[in-house]
Each structure stands twice: as C-alpha cells, then as structure tokens.
Amino acid sequence: SRRIVSGIQPTGNLHLGNYLGAIRNWVRMQDEMAEANRIEAVEGGSAAQNQCLFFLADLHALSLPHDPAELRRGTLEMAAALVACGIDPARSILFNQAQVPAHAELQWLLSGTARMGWLNRMTQFKDKAGKHREGASIALFTYPVLQAADVLLYQATHVPVGEDQKQHLELARDIAQKFNNDFGGASDDDGKGGTIFTFPEPIIPPQAARIMSLRDGTAKMSKSDPSEMSRINLNDDADMIMKKVKKAKTDAEPLPSELDGLDGRAEALNLVTIYAAMTNTMPADVLAEFAGRGFGQFKPALGEVLVETLAPITGRFAALLKDREELDAILARGAAHARELARPTLSSAYEALGLVRVV
Ligand code: ATP
Ligand code: MG
Secondary structure (H helix, E strand, O other): OOOEEEEEEOOOOHHHHHHHHHHHHHHHHHHHHHHHHHHHHHHHOOOOOOOEEEEEEOOOOHHHOHHHHHHHHHHHHHHHHHHHHHOOOOEEEEEEEEOOHHHHHHHHHHHHHOOOOHHHOOHHHHHHOOOOOHHHHHHHHHHHHHHHHHHHOOOOOOOEOHHHHHHHHHHHHHHHHHHHHHHHEEEEOOOOOOOOOOOEEEEEEOOOOOEOOOOOOOOEOOOOOOOOOHHHHHHOOOOHHHHHHHOOOOOOOOOOOOOHOOOOOOHHHHHHHHHHHHHHHOOOOOOHHOOOHHHHHHHHHHHHHHHHHHHHHHHHHHHHHOOHHHHHHHHHHHHHHHHHHHHHHHHHHHHHOOOOOOO
16 A cells, blocks of 8 residues: 655645645645545445655755745645645644654654765755755755654655655665664565665656746746736635736737647646646637637636636635634644654654654
C-alpha cells in the first residue's frame, strides 16, 4: 500500500493560481487514494491502508526572514483553504509541522548522518542564499534534512516532487540508506543493513495549469502583484469575480477554432486555459465550443463557470476563517494522528542511535 507525504508553504492571500496549480493536485491525490482503498477493499475484503499525509511546512518558513504574525495568519489561512478546496480531514491527515515535534527531533537525529558535502551540492540553497551566503541562516542550509525527516518519519512510499525538489528527495534517500547502513543493525542479504527507514519514491505531479495575470498574459498570477484586478482571490465574492473577468485584458479577435490560433495571444490563451481547468476539459475542447465568438460572449460564460465552481469553496473558506475553534480542532486532530504514526519510527531511530529513553 502507498503512503504519500506532501508539504506546502503556509502562505496567505490565496488565489486561483494557487488553487489550480497546487491545492487541486492534493485533492486529486486524496481522491485517487480513496478510490484505491475502495477497490482494494472490494477485492481483498480487508480495509486498505493507502493514505495521504498533507502538512503545512511552517517550520520550513523559519529558513528565510519572516514575520511571525504573517506566518500565523498564513498557516491558518492555508489550512482553511485546503479544507475549503476539498482536503477532507477525515480521509487525509492534515496538520502543521509545529504541532508534531517529531519532525524537528528526527531532523536532529538525521543531522549526524547527513554529510556537509551532500548539502553543499544542493542547488536550491545556492539559488536562495544568493551572493550573501555568509548571511544565510543555518536553517536554509539544513532544511533539506528537515525535508528528509518530514517523509522518512512516516515511512512515506511516495512523495510528489516538482523539478526543483528532485535533488532534495535524492538526499532523503541517501540519508535513509546511510542511516539504515550505519545503524540498522543486523544486515539483510543485500548488505544494506536493516530498514529503519523506507526509501521514498518520487511521483511527478500531474502537469498543473500555470495561471497568468488577468492584466498581463505573460506574467504569472501572483499574490505579490500590486493590482487586485490581476488575480481572482479565494475570498472574492461572485460580483467581484464577474467584475474581474469582465475587466480582464483581452484582444479584439474572436476565439479561433484551433489552439495555434492563440499563438501570440497570451491573454486569450490564459482565459481559455482557466475555462478548461475549471470545467475539467482541455483548451481544445473550449475552442471547439466557442470558436468564432468574441470575448463579449466568452467572458460572461467564463465568469459564470468561475462563480459556480468557486462558490462552494469561497463560501466554506470564509466560514472557516471566521471559525478559529474549528480550524484549531482540525489541525489538532491531524497532528494527533500524525504523532501516533510517527512514534514507532522515531523510537526506533532513537534506539538505533543508542540514545537512552525511558518512555
Ligand atoms: P509569490 O508572488 O509570493 O511567489 P505566489 O502567488 O506565486 O506568491 P506561492 O506561495 O509562491 O504563490 O505558491 C504557492 C503554490 O501555488 C506553489 O505550489 C505554486 O507553484 C502555486 N502557484 C502560485 N501561483 C501560481 C499560478 N499563477 N499558476 C499555477 N500555480 C501557481
Ligand atoms: Mg511564487
């Protein structure tokens, strides 16, 4: 059975790009697991164990300069957004790292195994530290070890990783292998030592839509864009969504019947992409339906689709943001479950290292 572990930065001011580019992938993974469990239960008769653990990477946020109030707000907002978008705390384990101390504990236990040379090769540190490497935090340098702990702690079998994270997952596997080798005790036939940690396999997330600004089809839709009209926020109401779509930048041409007719028309392509993503179709299907029609007709149709599909999300999102007790309860339940899953692995790591604990 599969156990997928995935983390997300707890940022606030969420928008349509975050939903289509990141959050919806999680909802899909969760649904795939539920389906796999259903099929396996029918075939095997016993309850299947496929499971998703989704966490808010609040500890990782400490690796870059941050504002504590923003981190707190972003964490709660991201938790609310995830649940509003369909992450079901009853089916997936949803929590924030800070409430599961085993992440930080295991990071330290793994820090004796991870080599300076390995971390020195991480390109993301070089990118993020830039020219001022001496001024970078220790956390920025060692956070790939925390990432290794994040997944090894739960014996993750699969970890979704984008291009930029592949190297970190390799590192997690190297750490697992060396730890198993050095401290795994009785060696198996393969000479790899005992297996305290499972080697996590990468899964490449499905190609997510890249959503562009409503004001400029060549710029990514982003929370940092100063123009509110450039993005659809997850807390926009129906009127606001309609208004933003109607004011979106376009050109004067009608929609073409073929995709290559959108070459050089970045804004038109973006609106078609959004329509396709929201209706779970392909851009070519959208063109087949709207070929020859102008934006006077396409925009209201797009606005309606957005309002209809986002309404349940924005409604639940707003309600959850106002219900701190419910949010706290969701995160507390998820964390309790995560702590329970982490306990045996954490204990065997302590034990293997010769650390005396009377628990
Ligand atoms: P910033 O402007 O500060 O970078 P952002 O709006 O780009 O913020 P992030 O917090 O960087 O948002 O991204 C959170 C997640 O949402 C990431 O997985 C990122 O790939 C995804 N994402 C962000 N913007 C888009 C977009 N326009 N289209 C698709 N995915 C996006
Ligand atoms: Mg970004």
